[in-house]
Amino acid sequence: MPTGRGTAHEPRKCDAALSRAFRFLGKRWNGVLLGTLMAGPASFSEIKRALAGINDSVLSERLSELAAAGLLVRSVIEGPPVAVSYALTPVGQELFPALEALTSWAERNLMDDGPCAGKV
Template structure:
Protein backbone atom coordinates (compact mmCIF):
# COMPACT_ATOMS: atom_id res chain seq x y z
CA UNK A 1 0.00 0.00 0.00
CA UNK A 2 1.34 3.40 -0.95
CA UNK A 3 1.37 6.39 1.39
CA UNK A 4 -1.36 8.18 -0.58
CA UNK A 5 -3.67 5.21 -0.21
CA UNK A 6 -3.19 5.18 3.56
CA UNK A 7 -4.02 8.90 3.77
CA UNK A 8 -7.21 8.38 1.76
CA UNK A 9 -8.26 5.68 4.24
CA UNK A 10 -7.72 8.04 7.15
CA UNK A 11 -9.94 10.66 5.50
CA UNK A 12 -12.73 8.07 5.22
CA UNK A 13 -12.38 7.27 8.92
CA UNK A 14 -12.80 10.93 9.86
CA UNK A 15 -15.94 11.12 7.74
CA UNK A 16 -17.30 7.96 9.33
CA UNK A 17 -16.61 9.43 12.77
CA UNK A 18 -18.67 12.50 11.95
CA UNK A 19 -21.53 10.34 10.70
CA UNK A 20 -21.38 8.26 13.87
CA UNK A 21 -21.74 11.45 15.94
CA UNK A 22 -24.71 12.62 13.85
CA UNK A 23 -26.51 9.29 14.03
CA UNK A 24 -25.93 9.01 17.77
CA UNK A 25 -28.43 11.87 17.91
CA UNK A 26 -30.63 11.32 14.86
CA UNK A 27 -30.67 7.56 15.32
CA UNK A 28 -32.68 7.91 18.50
CA UNK A 29 -36.38 7.72 17.92
CA UNK A 30 -38.16 11.07 18.00
CA UNK A 31 -35.12 13.40 17.89
CA UNK A 32 -35.52 14.30 14.22
CA UNK A 33 -39.27 14.74 14.62
CA UNK A 34 -38.79 17.01 17.65
CA UNK A 35 -36.30 19.14 15.74
CA UNK A 36 -38.65 19.39 12.77
CA UNK A 37 -41.48 20.39 15.11
CA UNK A 38 -39.41 23.27 16.46
CA UNK A 39 -38.55 24.65 13.01
CA UNK A 40 -41.70 26.78 13.06
CA UNK A 41 -40.53 28.51 16.23
CA UNK A 42 -40.19 28.06 19.98
CA UNK A 43 -42.78 25.90 21.71
CA UNK A 44 -43.69 24.85 25.21
CA UNK A 45 -43.26 21.28 26.38
CA UNK A 46 -46.98 20.62 26.00
CA UNK A 47 -47.04 22.08 22.48
CA UNK A 48 -44.19 19.80 21.44
CA UNK A 49 -45.91 16.84 23.10
CA UNK A 50 -49.12 17.53 21.15
CA UNK A 51 -47.16 17.82 17.90
CA UNK A 52 -45.29 14.53 18.33
CA UNK A 53 -48.04 11.93 18.49
CA UNK A 54 -47.17 8.79 20.40
CA UNK A 55 -44.28 10.09 22.51
CA UNK A 56 -44.52 9.79 26.28
CA UNK A 57 -43.80 12.78 28.50
CA UNK A 58 -40.78 11.04 30.06
CA UNK A 59 -39.24 10.22 26.68
CA UNK A 60 -39.93 13.75 25.40
CA UNK A 61 -38.27 15.18 28.50
CA UNK A 62 -35.21 12.94 27.98
CA UNK A 63 -34.97 13.79 24.28
CA UNK A 64 -35.32 17.54 24.84
CA UNK A 65 -32.66 17.42 27.56
CA UNK A 66 -30.31 15.58 25.21
CA UNK A 67 -30.95 18.03 22.36
CA UNK A 68 -30.24 20.91 24.74
CA UNK A 69 -27.06 19.21 25.96
CA UNK A 70 -25.66 18.76 22.44
CA UNK A 71 -26.49 22.34 21.48
CA UNK A 72 -29.30 21.84 18.97
CA UNK A 73 -32.11 23.18 21.16
CA UNK A 74 -32.19 26.01 23.66
CA UNK A 75 -34.36 25.86 26.77
CA UNK A 76 -35.67 29.24 27.89
CA UNK A 77 -37.40 29.87 31.19
CA UNK A 78 -40.00 32.61 30.80
CA UNK A 79 -40.38 34.81 33.86
CA UNK A 80 -44.12 34.64 34.45
CA UNK A 81 -46.63 33.39 37.00
CA UNK A 82 -46.39 30.44 36.89
CA UNK A 83 -42.96 30.23 35.26
CA UNK A 84 -43.04 28.77 31.75
CA UNK A 85 -40.42 26.97 29.71
CA UNK A 86 -40.04 27.11 25.95
CA UNK A 87 -37.80 25.20 23.58
CA UNK A 88 -36.39 26.55 20.35
CA UNK A 89 -33.70 25.72 17.84
CA UNK A 90 -30.17 27.04 18.15
CA UNK A 91 -28.33 28.10 14.97
CA UNK A 92 -26.88 24.56 14.83
CA UNK A 93 -30.40 23.14 15.16
CA UNK A 94 -31.64 25.43 12.37
CA UNK A 95 -28.81 24.22 10.14
CA UNK A 96 -29.64 20.58 10.89
CA UNK A 97 -33.33 21.10 10.13
CA UNK A 98 -32.36 22.30 6.65
CA UNK A 99 -30.58 18.97 6.14
CA UNK A 100 -33.59 17.09 7.56
CA UNK A 101 -35.81 18.87 5.03
CA UNK A 102 -33.49 17.67 2.26
CA UNK A 103 -33.63 14.12 3.65
CA UNK A 104 -37.43 14.27 3.74
CA UNK A 105 -37.46 15.32 0.08
CA UNK A 106 -35.12 12.46 -0.78
CA UNK A 107 -37.33 10.01 1.13
CA UNK A 108 -40.45 11.22 -0.70
CA UNK A 109 -38.70 10.59 -3.99
CA UNK A 110 -36.84 7.34 -3.26
CA UNK A 111 -38.50 5.43 -0.41
CA UNK A 112 -41.84 3.69 -0.70
CA UNK A 113 -44.60 4.74 1.66
CA UNK A 114 -44.75 2.47 4.68
Protein backbone atom coordinates in the same frame (compact mmCIF):
# COMPACT_ATOMS: atom_id res chain seq x y z
CA MET B 1 -3.25 -1.69 -4.59
CA PRO B 2 -3.38 0.31 -7.84
CA THR B 3 -6.61 0.71 -9.75
CA GLY B 4 -7.00 1.01 -13.51
CA ARG B 5 -6.71 4.79 -13.15
CA GLY B 6 -3.27 4.79 -11.60
CA THR B 7 -4.38 5.64 -8.05
CA ALA B 8 -4.14 3.51 -4.96
CA HIS B 9 -7.33 1.74 -3.94
CA GLU B 10 -8.58 2.84 -0.54
CA PRO B 11 -10.65 0.28 1.34
CA ARG B 12 -14.11 1.49 2.25
CA LYS B 13 -14.24 3.01 5.69
CA CYS B 14 -17.04 3.99 7.95
CA ASP B 15 -17.19 7.78 8.09
CA ALA B 16 -16.87 8.47 11.82
CA ALA B 17 -18.60 11.86 11.70
CA LEU B 18 -21.55 10.48 9.72
CA SER B 19 -21.78 7.56 12.11
CA ARG B 20 -21.89 9.94 15.11
CA ALA B 21 -24.53 12.09 13.41
CA PHE B 22 -26.84 9.15 12.70
CA ARG B 23 -26.26 7.64 16.13
CA PHE B 24 -27.41 10.92 17.70
CA LEU B 25 -30.06 12.11 15.23
CA GLY B 26 -31.27 8.58 14.59
CA LYS B 27 -32.06 8.04 18.25
CA ARG B 28 -35.81 7.66 18.47
CA TRP B 29 -37.55 11.05 18.41
CA ASN B 30 -34.43 13.24 18.15
CA GLY B 31 -34.64 13.93 14.42
CA VAL B 32 -38.39 14.54 14.31
CA LEU B 33 -38.19 16.65 17.46
CA LEU B 34 -35.61 18.90 15.81
CA GLY B 35 -37.72 18.96 12.66
CA THR B 36 -40.72 20.08 14.71
CA LEU B 37 -38.73 23.00 16.11
CA MET B 38 -37.73 24.11 12.59
CA ALA B 39 -41.11 25.89 12.50
CA GLY B 40 -40.07 27.99 15.51
CA PRO B 41 -40.15 27.89 19.31
CA ALA B 42 -42.72 25.64 20.95
CA SER B 43 -43.90 24.67 24.40
CA PHE B 44 -43.62 21.17 25.83
CA SER B 45 -47.32 20.52 25.17
CA GLU B 46 -47.10 21.81 21.58
CA ILE B 47 -44.15 19.51 20.90
CA LYS B 48 -45.95 16.57 22.51
CA ARG B 49 -49.03 17.16 20.34
CA ALA B 50 -46.84 17.30 17.24
CA LEU B 51 -45.11 14.00 18.11
CA ALA B 52 -48.00 11.60 18.48
CA GLY B 53 -46.98 8.63 20.60
CA ILE B 54 -44.16 10.14 22.65
CA ASN B 55 -44.62 10.06 26.41
CA ASP B 56 -43.75 12.87 28.82
CA SER B 57 -40.66 11.24 30.31
CA VAL B 58 -39.11 10.37 26.94
CA LEU B 59 -39.87 13.86 25.58
CA SER B 60 -38.31 15.45 28.66
CA GLU B 61 -35.24 13.20 28.32
CA ARG B 62 -34.82 13.98 24.59
CA LEU B 63 -35.23 17.73 25.15
CA SER B 64 -32.55 17.58 27.85
CA GLU B 65 -30.18 15.62 25.58
CA LEU B 66 -30.66 18.05 22.70
CA ALA B 67 -30.13 21.02 25.00
CA ALA B 68 -26.96 19.43 26.45
CA ALA B 69 -25.70 18.95 22.88
CA GLY B 70 -26.26 22.66 22.22
CA LEU B 71 -28.98 22.11 19.61
CA LEU B 72 -31.84 23.72 21.49
CA VAL B 73 -32.40 26.09 24.35
CA ARG B 74 -35.03 26.02 27.06
CA SER B 75 -36.44 29.42 28.02
CA VAL B 76 -38.64 30.19 30.99
CA ILE B 77 -41.16 32.94 30.35
CA GLU B 78 -42.26 34.60 33.57
CA GLY B 79 -46.01 34.61 34.12
CA PRO B 80 -48.42 34.42 35.41
CA PRO B 81 -48.66 31.76 34.25
CA VAL B 82 -45.03 30.70 33.95
CA ALA B 83 -44.35 29.11 30.56
CA VAL B 84 -41.44 27.17 29.12
CA SER B 85 -40.45 27.38 25.48
CA TYR B 86 -37.95 25.36 23.46
CA ALA B 87 -36.15 26.74 20.41
CA LEU B 88 -33.30 25.72 18.17
CA THR B 89 -29.95 27.37 18.77
CA PRO B 90 -27.87 28.61 15.82
CA VAL B 91 -26.08 25.22 15.92
CA GLY B 92 -29.45 23.44 15.76
CA GLN B 93 -30.55 25.70 12.91
CA GLU B 94 -27.50 24.55 10.93
CA LEU B 95 -29.38 21.24 10.54
CA PHE B 96 -32.16 22.89 8.46
CA PRO B 97 -30.69 22.01 5.05
CA ALA B 98 -30.01 18.40 6.05
CA LEU B 99 -33.43 17.92 7.66
CA GLU B 100 -35.18 19.53 4.68
CA ALA B 101 -33.25 17.31 2.28
CA LEU B 102 -34.12 14.19 4.30
CA THR B 103 -37.77 15.26 4.42
CA SER B 104 -37.91 15.76 0.63
CA TRP B 105 -36.19 12.43 0.02
CA ALA B 106 -38.58 10.62 2.38
CA GLU B 107 -41.63 12.18 0.72
CA ARG B 108 -40.43 10.85 -2.63
CA ASN B 109 -39.18 7.44 -1.53
CA LEU B 110 -40.72 6.18 1.71
CA MET B 111 -44.22 5.13 2.66
CA ASP B 112 -46.15 7.43 4.99
CA ASP B 113 -46.28 5.32 8.18
CA GLY B 114 -44.24 7.24 10.77
CA PRO B 115 -45.18 9.23 13.89
CA CYS B 116 -46.48 12.09 11.71
CA ALA B 117 -48.52 9.92 9.33
CA GLY B 118 -51.84 11.46 8.50
CA LYS B 119 -50.92 14.87 9.94
CA VAL B 120 -51.33 17.96 7.85
